[in-house]
Amino acid sequence: MDEQLKLWIKQFQQDKDADALGNLKEHCAHMIEPLIVEFTKKYGEEAGVLLRSKWDKRFFFIFSKYQLNVGLSLESFVQNTYRFYFMEVLRKAGYIQ
Numbered sequence: 001m002d003e004q005l006k007l008w009i010k011q012f013q014q015d016k017d018a019d020a021l022g023n024l025k026e027h028c029a030h031m032i033e034p035l036i037v038e039f040t041k042k043y044g045e046e047a048g049v050l051l052r053s054k055w056d057k058r059f060f061f062i063f064s065k066y067q068l069n070v071g072l073s074l075e076s077f078v079q080n081t082y083r084f085y086f087m088e089v090l091r092k093a094g095y096i097q
Contacts, residue, residue, distance in 0.1 A: 001068075001073070001074060005074060006068060008021075008023045008024050008027075009024065009066060009068060010068070012024060012063060012064075013064060013066075025056060028059075028074070031078045031079055032055050032078065032079075032082050035051075035079065035082050035083055035086060036051045036052055036055065036086070039051055039086055043090060043095045043096075047090060047093070050090075051086050051089060051090075054086075054089050055086075062078075062082075
């Protein structure tokens with residue numbers, strides 16, 4: 001993993017640094033967008049709009065859980081965690097039974 005990413009994660013987790021969190025959001029947005037596209041194709045445009053409005057609301061919480069020393073890549077963590085989160089959002093909104 002890039003040293004800058006590690007630094008942002010540490011700054012956010014240890015100091016709750018808002019700039020570091022913003023940088024992480026910007027970096028991770030390209031990992032999240034394909035999931036939104038996938039769910040939009042499956043459940044329609046309104047579902048995609050819902051997910052786009054929600055993705056950053058849990059970012060703080062999600063990144064407070066990432067562990068650098070576990071060895072799971074950032075991309076895998078983001079995609080797996082957001083897939084689960086988006087399925088919950090869609091379930092609560094009635095898109096998934």
